[in-house]
Amino acid sequence: MSLPVPDTARDAASLRAAPLLEVRNLVKRFPIGGGLLSRPRGAVQAVTDVSFDVARGETLALVGESGCGKTTTGRCILRLVEPTSGTVCFDGTDLGALDARAMRAMRRRMQLVFQDPYASLNPRMTIGAAIREGLVVHRLAEGAAADARVRALLDEVGLRPEWASRYPHEFSGGQRQRVGIARALAVEPEFIVLDEPVSALDVSVQAQVINLLARLQRDRGLTYLFIAHDLGVVEHLATRVAVMYLGRIVELAPTASLFTRPVMPYTQALLSAIPIPDPAAPRDRIVLAGDPPSPASPPSGCVFHPRCPHPARDAACASIVPPLEAKGTGHEAACLKQPPTAVTPAAQRAAGGSHDPVFSLPAAALRSRGASGTGTRAAGLST
Numbered sequence: 001m002s003l004p005v006p007d008t009a010r011d012a013a014s015l016r017a018a019p020l021l022e023v024r025n026l027v028k029r030f031p032i033g034g035g036l037l038s039r040p041r042g043a044v045q046a047v048t049d050v051s052f053d054v055a056r057g058e059t060l061a062l063v064g065e066s067g068c069g070k071t072t073t074g075r076c077i078l079r080l081v082e083p084t085s086g087t088v089c090f091d092g093t094d095l096g097a098l099d100a101r102a103m104r105a106m107r108r109r110m111q112l113v114f115q116d117p118y119a120s121l122n123p124r125m126t127i128g129a130a131i132r133e134g135l136v137v138h139r140l141a142e143g144a145a146a147d148a149r150v151r152a153l154l155d156e157v158g159l160r161p162e163w164a165s166r167y168p169h170e171f172s173g174g175q176r177q178r179v180g181i182a183r184a185l186a187v188e189p190e191f192i193v194l195d196e197p198v199s200a201l202d203v204s205v206q207a208q209v210i211n212l213l214a215r216l217q218r219d220r221g222l223t224y225l226f227i228a229h230d231l232g233v234v235e236h237l238a239t240r241v242a243v244m245y246l247g248r249i250v251e252l253a254p255t256a257s258l259f260t261r262p263v264m265p266y267t268q269a270l271l272s273a274i275p276i277p278d279p280a281a282p283r284d285r286i287v288l289a290g291d292p293p294s295p296a297s298p299p300s301g302c303v304f305h306p307r308c309p310h311p312a313r314d315a316a317c318a319s320i321v322p323p324l325e326a327k328g329t330g331h332e333a334a335c336l337k338q339p340p341t342a343v344t345p346a347a348q349r350a351a352g353g354s355h356d357p358v359f360s361l362p363a364a365a366l367r368s369r370g371a372s373g374t375g376t377r378a379a380g381l382s383t
Helices: 008-016 070-077 100-106 127-137 143-156 161-165 173-185 203-220 231-237 255-260 265-272 345-350
Strands: 019-032 042-055 059-063 085-090 110-113 191-195 223-228 240-245 248-254 325-328 331-333
Touching: 019 070, 019 223, 042 070, 042 223, 042 248, 059 070, 059 231, 070 085, 070 110, 070 191, 070 223, 110 173, 127 143, 127 161, 127 173, 143 161, 143 173, 173 203, 203 223, 203 231, 223 231, 231 255, 240 255, 240 265, 248 255, 248 265
Parallel strands: 059 223, 059 240, 110 191, 191 223
Antiparallel strands: 019 042, 019 085, 240 248, 248 331, 325 331
16 A cells, blocks of 8 residues: 655645744653652753644654653644643643643644554453544534434444444454544544554554555644654655754754655664665664763753764764754754854854864665655664
């Protein structure tokens, strides 16, 4: 089954409109230790100074290694986890200023599809009851009208309406994920956070679910925040891609731009890890040294500098926090050594730097490009 082709004309129009979601300087820290009689010993810096917009009808993909803060960012946006600081505005409304009652009403417009379709469903509830629950909570339908709505939703996501009386354990993983999607659609949201919705599914089932999500977006005008580690899927579904590393966004660009001219050395390494569906094809990966640092004790300066393979890496990278700045039209990255940059060579030398910025794009970062464009699975990010 073929994967969807992005509608570039629609995507360009959506980006020109006012954003539906605005995230500014989002921070989330989880305390380590502490209790009634003791203070916390430190904090896990799960999300640090994250800012981005999502336009109506757009799909923004959030990618990175496991533990980089993708899911926490999505949950902070929905206030399932309360942010430490920063603002999240949805359609002009500051979500942080809403009380519990107003936030519950807002959640009708903002929904979440979980990564694990089995764990997210109550095993004691039929799938019809699970889908119906949102209709009852938000007083959208009751009785026969709710039953009819449940059957229509099951049909819309590709399941037989008479299966509404079955329990989650009676379905396959792909079918359970369709139930999760139907449950999210029940309250007619405008924005959905898709938290790795296909990572637990077989390859053939992945394509079916991705096609379903693309069709629902087209038919309903939905806006997605698509959290993933599978760059092959991201390339086919996303309008733009934000790359996270250790709680920070290190690159943000239109999908085509990111795949053809990745700027951040971390992004280049991720692209080089995309599997090539040809066992005879030569492999030339960018292998990063060491393991990702602990978010409880992130490195100074650029958080990626201890593992960075850029030829101009120097002491300035360990001293200066690189801004997320324009490197091309709509293309932003956080790297001092990839020009252009507002951090001048003089400022870098004052911080101990010994090399001027010079653009570097290893061939290995582009070699997998054709493989990811074939529609095959390319899961090169999970650790």
